[in-house]
Amino acid sequence: MYQFSGKLKMLSFALILIGAIGIGVGFYNAPSSVEDVKEMMSHEASSHVDDHAGANNHAVAGDHKEESHVAATVEHVEHADNGSEDHGVSHEDAHAEHVFHQLQNRPWSALYVSLFFFLGVTLLVLAFYASQRVAQSAWSVVLFRVMEAITANLVPVSIIMILVILSASVLHWNHMFVWMTEGTFDPSSPNYDAIVDGKSWWINTPGWTIRSIIYLLIWNAYRWFIRKNSIAEDTANDGYKTYKKNYNVSVGFLFLFMITETMMSWDWIMGLDPHWFSTLFGWYVLASLLVSALTVIAFVTIYLRSKDALPGVNDSHIHDLAKFMFGFSVFWTYLWFSQFMLIWYADIPEETTYFVARFEEYKVPFLAMVAMNFVFPILLLLNSDYKSIPWFVVIGGIVILCGHYVDVFVMVMPATVGSQWYFGIPEFGALLFFLGIFIFTVFSAFAKANPVPKGNPFLKESEHFHYYNIEHRGEGSGDHH
Amino acid sequence: MESSKVIHAFYNDDEILLDAVKAVKAEHHHIEEVFCPFPVHGLDKAMGLAPTRLAITAFFYGITGLSFAIWMTNYMMIQDWPQDIGGKPSFSWLENMPAFVPIMFELTVFFAAHLMVITFYMRSRIWPFKEAENPDPRTTDDHFLMEIPVKNNVDELTTLLTKTGAVEINVVDKH
Numbered sequence: 001m002y003q004f005s006g007k008l009k010m011l012s013f014a015l016i017l018i019g020a021i022g023i024g025v026g027f028y029n030a031p032s033s034v035e036d037v038k039e040m041m042s043h044e045a046s047s048h049v050d051d052h053a054g055a056n057n058h059a060v061a062g063d064h065k066e067e068s069h070v071a072a073t074v075e076h077v078e079h080a081d082n083g084s085e086d087h088g089v090s091h092e093d094a095h096a097e098h099v100f101h102q103l104q105n106r107p108w109s110a111l112y113v114s115l116f117f118f119l120g121v122t123l124l125v126l127a128f129y130a131s132q133r134v135a136q137s138a139w140s141v142v143l144f145r146v147m148e149a150i151t152a153n154l155v156p157v158s159i160i161m162i163l164v165i166l167s168a169s170v171l172h173w174n175h176m177f178v179w180m181t182e183g184t185f186d187p188s189s190p191n192y193d194a195i196v197d198g199k200s201w202w203i204n205t206p207g208w209t210i211r212s213i214i215y216l217l218i219w220n221a222y223r224w225f226i227r228k229n230s231i232a233e234d235t236a237n238d239g240y241k242t243y244k245k246n247y248n249v250s251v252g253f254l255f256l257f258m259i260t261e262t263m264m265s266w267d268w269i270m271g272l273d274p275h276w277f278s279t280l281f282g283w284y285v286l287a288s289l290l291v292s293a294l295t296v297i298a299f300v301t302i303y304l305r306s307k308d309a310l311p312g313v314n315d316s317h318i319h320d321l322a323k324f325m326f327g328f329s330v331f332w333t334y335l336w337f338s339q340f341m342l343i344w345y346a347d348i349p350e351e352t353t354y355f356v357a358r359f360e361e362y363k364v365p366f367l368a369m370v371a372m373n374f375v376f377p378i379l380l381l382l383n384s385d386y387k388s389i390p391w392f393v394v395i396g397g398i399v400i401l402c403g404h405y406v407d408v409f410v411m412v413m414p415a416t417v418g419s420q421w422y423f424g425i426p427e428f429g430a431l432l433f434f435l436g437i438f439i440f441t442v443f444s445a446f447a448k449a450n451p452v453p454k455g456n457p458f459l460k461e462s463e464h465f466h467y468y469n470i471e472h473r474g475e476g477s478g479d480h481h
Numbered sequence: 482m483e484s485s486k487v488i489h490a491f492y493n494d495d496e497i498l499l500d501a502v503k504a505v506k507a508e509h510h511h512i513e514e515v516f517c518p519f520p521v522h523g524l525d526k527a528m529g530l531a532p533t534r535l536a537i538t539a540f541f542y543g544i545t546g547l548s549f550a551i552w553m554t555n556y557m558m559i560q561d562w563p564q565d566i567g568g569k570p571s572f573s574w575l576e577n578m579p580a581f582v583p584i585m586f587e588l589t590v591f592f593a594a595h596l597m598v599i600t601f602y603m604r605s606r607i608w609p610f611k612e613a614e615n616p617d618p619r620t621t622d623d624h625f626l627m628e629i630p631v632k633n634n635v636d637e638l639t640t641l642l643t644k645t646g647a648v649e650i651n652v653v654d655k656h
Binding site for chain 1: 522523532536540568578580583
């Protein structure tokens with residue numbers, strides 16, 4: 001049995017504490033009124049005067065462009081009844097309000113990006129685990145307890161997600177989702193948005209909240225069931241009845257997972273840009289989270305193996321995980337590019353705004369993400385020998401994980417904070433906070449069960465798993481042939 | 482002149498063959514060749530054959546294909562005759578790059594795959610009308626054959642090979 005070391009526990013608490021402080025600082029620094037923002041903007045303006053002074057036309061043109069691709073906020077409503085005389089003044093007010101909402105969104109978005117990233121990664125570990133059961137794959141059986149332990153993180157992140165969902169939809173504490181603005185669906189309101197109103201059969205606050213909670217319940221129910229029954233499998237000795245039950249439930253879960261994952265990506269990510277839509281999006285989010293999930297499995301496996309906590313795992317298992325990391329990195333790139341290229345090629349304005357917003361204001365993360373998620377892993381993990389060298393996999397994995405964090409960042413931020421984005425204390429704090437929770441839940445869950453799933457009929461095969469061209473370190477050549 | 486006799490030892494099971502190869506290697510005899518009707522997992526390791534470098538060649542062929550595609554799209558679409566086709570930006574290669582990616586991808590795969598296969602044929606000396614080299618037709622059906630060059634040690638080798646479970650041992654002239 002594995003012992004959750006006190007050092008690691010301290011580290012996780014420290015991360016949670018530092019992260020919580022970072023998140024708190026983010027909320028503390030967010031402006032509380034439009035006046036604050038105006039003051040801040042006048043400070044900024046005075047530092048480069050020539051930008052705004054006497055260039056009303058320029059300001060209007062520039063802001064109009066920004067407004068059209070952010071496609072959020074109440075700003076465009078005010079735009080409609082602007083007279084020619086007071087144009088400059090009222091526009092500046094509108095702009096200040098716009099920036100105010102963006103700055104208010106920033107701590108929420110910082111929290112949301114990390115929350116979604118960790119929730120998604122944990123969820124995809126669960127889905128990958130279910131797929132391994134359904135495929136009756138033998139190689140991964142010795143990794144089952146690692147994957148189960150990682151899914152323990154699903155519980156706290158789901159709870160935080162429910163809190164964030166309720167604070168957005170019921171309590172109206174944040175403006176991340178523009179369509180939750182009062183009057184969006186009311187034709188007599190200045191905030192009326194006909195396009196969103198046309199979709200109100202799907203995006204409406206009660207429906208969204210209920211759906212979100214149902215997704216989380218389904219995922220957590222499966223995790224709770226499979227963890228309990230996987231441990232029961234160890235000692236069941238009932239002619240594989242428990243094993244078969246776990247198989248059947250996993251088939252059912254995968255079916256529900258594919259549906260809920262797709263709808264989750266519409267509700268939680270695409271819902272941030274309610275004027276934009278894409279059919280590929282569910283798959284794209286899936287690919288991004290799946291490659292991160294496999295990397296996380298590889299990381300936890302490599303760490304636990306280095307602590308001698310995983311007796312059955314050999315270099316071939318690491319090699320297979322790295323192969324999956326490599327393959328799904330390419331798969332992610334395929335979907336990313338398919339989505340980008342189809343929209344770029346046809347250049348239909350209502351679709352293109354999405355990428356215009358990202359390309360104009362997020363050029364560095366947007367392009368760096370492709371290098372980190374595609375070019376780097378493809379060159380590093382192409383060689384078969386490198387895939388079984390743990391430190392190589394770790395280096396590749398760190399870049400992949402950072403790359404997919406940036407991916408989620410670029411999915412969320414342009415819709416909520418627009419040009420006001422920055423990777424600072426709130427973002428970093430949220431990342432550390434969820435990392436701390438992850439370390440604590442995962443390793444305490446791993447310490448609670450036998451690291452070898454004894455009752456699994458494929459266990460022997462998994463322990464002798466050997467990829468043909470891998471020379472295992474620390475084993476004689478006679479161990480396999 | 483050195484004698485050009487070889488021993489042909491026949492086996493009828495791949496597991497027995499694998500153990501025989503290890504036993505013969507352990508006695509430091511050189512194994513000239515092993516003929517099998519199907520790939521025997523681990524035979525190359527047991528014989529101590531060097532790993533193949535075919536994958537490395539494929540990587541470089543792929544890079545060649547990619548370079549070719551980049552050169553071709555740039556020359557044709559940007560340099561030679563930059564037309565406005567449906568508003569696509571043909572001012573520079575990079576601006577119009579997404580449209581070229583499918584070609585770049587396919588040519589990379591095309592070059593990597595085909596040139597690697599041709600390399601394989603050349604290195605393995607396989608071509609149409611090539612005379613077959615199998616010393617005994619049974620090796621394409623259900624027998625395995627180990628070929629060992631003889632250096633005045635026929636008796637010693639025969640005893641060793643009998644012990645390893647060979648079903649038939651012949652000493653033949655090699656031309």
